[in-house]
Amino acid sequence: MRVFDFDRAIVRAPGRSVVAGLREDPRAVPDDAKIRKEHAAYVAALGAAGVAVDVLPPLEAFPDSVFVEDPALVFGDGAILLRPGAPSRLGERHAMRQALAARFDRVLELGDGESADGGDVLVTPDVVFVGLSGRTNAAGAAALLALLAALGRRGRIVATPPGVLHFKTAVSLLDHNTLLATPAMVASGLFEGFNLLVTPQGEHAAANALRVNDRVFAGAHFPRTADALARAGYAVVPLAVREIARLDAGLSCLSLRWHTGA
Ligand code: CIR
Secondary structure, eight states: OOSSOOSEEEEEOOOGGGGGSOOSOTTOOOOHHHHHHHHHHHHHHHHHTTOEEEEEOOOTTOTTTTOTTTTEEEETTEEEEOBOSSGGGTTHHHHHHHHHHTTOSOEEEOOTTOOBOGGGEEEOSSOEEEEEOSSSOHHHHHHHHHHHHHTTOOEEEEEOOTTOSSGGGSEEEEETTEEEEOHHHHHTTOOTTSEEEEOOTTOGGGGOOEEETTEEEEETTOHHHHHHHHHTTOEEEEEOOHHHHTTTOOSGGGOEEEOTTO
């Protein structure tokens, strides 16, 4: 199964309302012009990696809708419309349903009471990890496993370490059997059989990196992580996401990615 070979992606342009997005630290006020700049560079980097990117229009009524990873999960042969666990984000589903229907023959959906954010879903070649979190509840995770099975994928429900927003805040896939993970995630013991590259002290927020085709997108403000990735042989694309990080977000959350026909 292709897990980081992508030729298509959806992103959503940030609206002016993006500065009102959910964030843990109310003092970290983001600047919308800087967010737009970071977002544009991210879209350009996807294009440079060989991905055809559809930029959906901003949804001013939904400040966090720029984080398209959370309301959906996509594969080349089908998509799943999720139900974001934050009440202010649930309404993103309507526009996302239309976006998926226009691009995928098969779209499955979670039902009422079943919450799951795409940020809690880590797709690896053999198993799709679904992290329980403040956004993904047990009913949502169980329902998601059933929908994954319908798409021929095996899911596994796991715990998200305390204190992180999403499962993938703390871990990302670097290649078919290597993960970048925080020490807490490594200590969870969930990843038997994987090689683990641990985020350096002071850079645990770098764990949300993004493998795209032959390269790894990583936060530009995490130089030690970039060095470690480069030493391990990865082609690192440093991207500025400092402003986006003020909204508790990283690199995976800004796009939905897939490979047509796989
Ligand atoms: C939220 O709290 O929902 C947004 N401010 C950030 C979402 C980040 N999503 C992700 O990492 N998948």
